[in-house]
């Protein structure tokens with residue numbers, strides 16, 4: 394059986410596993426890859442991951458954005474890798490990525506490193522005392538360092554995807570982009586945004602889309618419309 398185009402990852406940012414399962418059932422075979430994030434941590438997110446994977450043959454991206462001392466990250470990733478996840482996120486700091494690599498050893502879980510959140514702009518970085526300079530340059534630099542530390546891929550906005558794809562260290566690595574909006578869709582809190590077609594055209598392997606799908610009156614049709622515009 395051929396899988397649905399898994400370049401689209403739908404963020405299941407609903408409060409609990411029950412709502413997540415209902416949403417996935419409404420979307421049906423239009424989507425084969427789901428992201429479960431921090432908002433569902435206390436709502437049965439891991440149980441949902443297991444059920445979608447084992448009972449519904451979906452791919453799972455667990456977006457935990459882990460950040461801690463190396464030993465703690467390694468232990469957390471070792472435990473989470475037992476859930477047979479496809480993707481797991483950690484912060485892009487090299488010590489975190491190295492620890493996550495150790496924790497994921499022997500599993501098929503790919504470690505994705507968050508560069509700079511797509512909801513941030515230069516003003517937000519200033520407020521957080523992040524080094525001055527062009528935001529895209531910082532994203533590309535963090536991506537390069539994360540790759541060198543062993544990340545299987547990075548999370549960045551579609552605006553930086555082409556620059557990251559051009560890095561020699563990016564060969565064979567994944568670029569996954571949230572911050573994706575169909576033309577005319579509300580941005581919400583996203584600040585560095587492009588359309589689905591532009592993101593894939595810039596070199597993203599996967600796009601992550603949440604609210605434009607799960608808040609739609611017809612989430613299946615919304616997902617299908619996004620897939621239809623991919624080059």
Ligand SMILES: O=c1ccn([C@@H]2O[C@H](COP(=O)(O)O)[C@@H](O)[C@H]2O)c(=O)[nH]1
Pocket residue numbers: 404406430456507509510511512548549571572573581583601602603604605
């Ligand atoms: O830099 C990042 C990293 C992760 N996210 C997550 O992706 C989805 C996006 O949801 P939308 O509703 O399409 O904005 C959400 O779960 C974030 O936690 C991100 O947006 N940016």
